[in-house]
Every structure is written in C-alpha cells, then in structure tokens.
Amino acid sequence: MTKLTLAISLLAIxxxxxxxxxxxxxxxxxxxxxxxxxxxxxxxxxxTDAQHxxxxxxxxxxxxxxxxxxNIETHNYQLERILERQRxxxxxxxxxxxxxxxxxxxxxxxxxxxNAATATYSGNENEAYDKAVNLILKDKLYDQxxxxxxxxxxxxxxxxxxxxxxxxLGQLLFNKQxxxxxxxxxxxxxxxxxxxxxxxxxxLKLGIAQSERGNAARAKQLWEQVMKEFPDxxxxxxxxxxxxxx
Numbered sequence: 001m002t003k004l005t006l007a008i009s010l011l012a013i014x015x016x017x018x019x020x021x022x023x024x025x026x027x028x029x030x031x032x033x034x035x036x037x038x039x040x041x042x043x044x045x046x047x048t049d050a051q052h053x054x055x056x057x058x059x060x061x062x063x064x065x066x067x068x069x070x071n072i073e074t075h076n077y078q079l080e081r082i083l084e085r086q087r088x089x090x091x092x093x094x095x096x097x098x099x100x101x102x103x104x105x106x107x108x109x110x111x112x113x114x115n116a117a118t119a120t121y122s123g124n125e126n127e128a129y130d131k132a133v134n135l136i137l138k139d140k141l142y143d144q145x146x147x148x149x150x151x152x153x154x155x156x157x158x159x160x161x162x163x164x165x166x167x168x169l170g171q172l173l174f175n176k177q178x179x180x181x182x183x184x185x186x187x188x189x190x191x192x193x194x195x196x197x198x199x200x201x202x203x204l205k206l207g208i209a210q211s212e213r214g215n216a217a218r219a220k221q222l223w224e225q226v227m228k229e230f231p232d233x234x235x236x237x238x239x240x241x242x243x244x245x246x
Contacts, residue, residue, distance in 0.1 A: 125156040129165065136168065146172050163193035167202055179209040200226055200235035207242065220246060 132148035135141045149169040170185030186206035207222035223239035230236050
C-alpha cells in the first residue's frame with residue numbers, strides 16, 4: 001500500500017510539472033511564424049521581379065510600336081510625294097495636249113501590228129513607257145507617240161502602266177478626231193481597269209467621242225455615270241455641262 005501511495009504521489013508531481021511548463025509549445029509557434037514570413041517575403045520578391053520583367057517587356061514592345069509607326073509615316077509620306085508627282089505629270093500632259101491645234105479633218109490611225117512595230121523599243125517596260133511619255137511631254141512629237149504607245153501595249157499587255165497607256169493613246173487619237181480609235185482605248189481602260197485614277201476622264205471623253213459618232217444615247221449614259229461615280233470631280237462638272245447641251 002505504501003508503494004502504491006508513493007507511485008500516485010510521483011505521478012501527480014510529474015503531471016503538475018508538465019502543466020506548468022508550456023514554453024516548448026510557444027517556441028514551436030514562433031518558429032512557424034518566422035517561416036511563414038520568410039515564405040511571404042520570397043513570394044513578394046518573386047512577384048516584384050516578375051512585374052519588373054513584364055514592365056520591361058511592355059516598354060520594349062512600346063518602343064518597337066513607336067518605331068514601326070514612324071516607319072509607316074515615312075513610307076506614307078514618300079508614297080504621297082510619288083502620287084503627287086504623278087498627278088502633276090498628268091496635269092502637265094493634259095495641258096499640253098489640250099493646247100494642240102485641232103487637225104483639219106478626222107484621221108484614221110493604222111492600229112495594225114506592223115505600224116506599231118515601228119516604235120518597238122528594246123529594254124524593259126519602264127524604259128518603253130518613259131520614252132512614249134517623253135515623246136509627248138518633252139519632244140512634243142504627238143504623231144510619233146501614237147505608235148509608241150501602241151507598241152508598248154502590244155509588248156507589255158500586263159504592265160502596271162497599261163491603264164495609263166490606254167488613256168494617253170486614247171487622248172492622242174481623241175485630239176486627232178479619230179473617234180473610233182479613241183473610243184476603243186477609253187473603253188479598254190474603263191472595262192479593264194476600274195480602279196484607274198483616269199477612269200472619270202476616260203468616261204467623259206468616251207461620251208464625247210460617242211456623241212461625235214452620232215450615238216447620243218450612249219453619250220448620255222456615260223456622262224450620267226460620271227456624275228454618279230465621281231460627283232465631286234472636274235469631269236463630273238464637264239459631264240453636267242454636256243448633258244445640259246444635249
């Protein structure tokens with residue numbers, strides 16, 4: 001009995017000592033908190049670094065976009081200069097052709113390949129086209145320009161200058177009062193090159209040629225079409241005057 005009492009007393013003393021010593025639990029909680037803080041700090045640092053890299057990438061992309069916009073603006077400016085020069089060239093040629101003295105009588109032009117071959121040029125289409133245009137603009141050799149453009153259209157039917165060649169050939173024949181020949185060229189431009197910037201003028205002059213050939217109904221149709229498709233163009237105003245004169 002004495003031994004049992006002694007054992008119970010020892011157990012009681014050990015239990016009381018265990019309850020009175022919570023320090024190890026506190027130490028474990030403190031360690032866990034420090035680990036969580038360190039983990040959060042690492043996560044924050046990683047996120048900050050990722051944000052910095054992303055911002056740098058965005059800055060680089062923005063710089064590239066700015067450079068591309070600058071290049072596009074430069075190219076657009078250069079293209080506009082080229083188009084403006086082309087418009088000036090057309091206006092100058094129109095002015096000089098309009099100043100030609102009228103032929104005393106209608107002239108029928110031989111459009112056969114044999115006649116066109118007399119103006120065949122060696123070299124590429126750019127050289128051939130430039131030579132044909134210069135016969136009008138620089139040399140004022142209008143009669144020689146006719147076979148030059150005929151030759152160009154024969155040798156380079158798929159050229160990017162074909163629509164212009166049809167127009168200037170039609171204009172040359174128009175000024176010589178070759179209404180049939182001019183009509184053929186203007187018809188080719190209108191039917192095959194709907195995006196040509198000479199379409200309105202070609203349509204107007206085709207109407208005049210048809211009127212001169214006695215086809216008033218066709219002329220009226222063409223002039224009304226000019227006014228509908230190009231209401232703000234100079235050709236539209238001239239077409240309106242022609243319609244009022246019918």
